[in-house]
Amino acid sequence: MIAADRALIERFLEMLTAEAGAAANTVAAYRSDLALASAAIEGGLAAASIAQLQTLAEGWQSLARATVARKSAALRRFYAFLLDEGHRSDDPGKALPRPGTARSLPKVLSHADVDRLFAVIADRCATARPLPGDLRLSALTELLYGSGLRATELVSLPRNAIHPDRPFLILKGKGGRERLVPISDRARAAVAAWRAHVAADRPWLFPSGKGHLTRIRLYQLIKALAADAGIPPDRMSPHVLRHAFATHLLEGGADLRALQTMLGHADIATTEIYTHVDASRLVELVNTRHPLADAGRVDVTPRRP
Template structure:
């Protein structure tokens, strides 16, 4: 089984160009499925059928797993078996015609403009790490890029003169995102005064590095934003995508068109971007209910 999974993950990386996070997720989900089958002394190739897969999904549900988790597991299993059929390792796809459970579209948590401003004030610009953190937070809010895209940025991906960054999203798709003047100034200051004190080698390509001089990790950034949220007395739940969600919502609230926001966020399907219109409609309703004398 491990060799089949490894071969499948390698196929996703090389042929499909999926992001590292996605590859790890697929591998983790498939190995959990393998363990479930092994506990029942079942072989994933010989014994898998529609019922064994449904039993696994029901097991996840009985453990209280979220609908999104169950749906993601099924997507991994379906892709895996489709690959096995295509490579002629098996004759029949046991996951064929299995439908994913309906996902509830959760509205993203966002910060108000005042909360964003308070968050952005927190880094100490007298320290190299403070200059870095200020540049990262300003860059995230200015561009709406994903955290994985932020930490993957190389110094050559930033064009401060022209005011844009080049980043690589899901499926290694390249896109150009405009950069506001405030964020550009913070990034420039970090590159000039902060980064030289953090990097250890001249040829380090990463734009944002940790105190060891290596590329900052997603976990490292997560700790940073949580720390500043506490210091800013923000009680809302903060996630690595909070500034991305806030960026999109604030743009739409201020008149940006949906297609432009879709392009900047790097969404392949505009329906993904449309969730932010629900957020703005909800906020309009709140304003109406509070302000209208006959609401």
């Protein structure tokens, strides 16, 4: 990467962090993508022509569509920055591909699956003196499923983030965006039981060593819980419990905009992926609640022309 490219890329990334509030992982990915592109274009990325970018994009054909989409997005935003800052008079980024990303449907847990998970936890905590590890697992699972927290948000909660008399917390998530997160009575009770085992001078609610519980360890704990509940571990992760939170709320009639706020999604299109689980419920609503329901049930079977 030539010096001119390096300086402009760093200025672009600084802008991305300060003005757009980009997450650290996004900034790191963009830095890598731009550095690789700069190295591939011998004439320098900042001065690249449309033809050079088209040649660069041709080399992406073997990559996953999501990877191509990210690389294209990084370069398009970089060239838009150069145009805005007066470093270029044109925007060659328009020549880059826009493959989009195919959103895979989230793994879904049934209500029965969730009941089995909590039955295992309840059984462990029903003893006269529950093990601290079981109380911790109870608090972790209640917050994942009951509040839809991301794994990183969960493990890095301060010790006193959750108050016994306050059914919510204000959380700073991706991109520094703040959101209000609901905390159920069950989750607050589970947290209180666990916090009694956390020394008052520890800064984290889920401490481990000199820091807090890692995402990897959380992942392992949730996998082990799934196995004990008779659920295949490959179907379970902290993120799957977050998906279950969203899916089951939507099934219960939650408003999509409210769900977007609780999940901390910047774009409602991200939240809309959960509507796939509601198709059967919507058909049933039409068949049972619509004023014309008595005239005949809705037939969703495809007809031949």
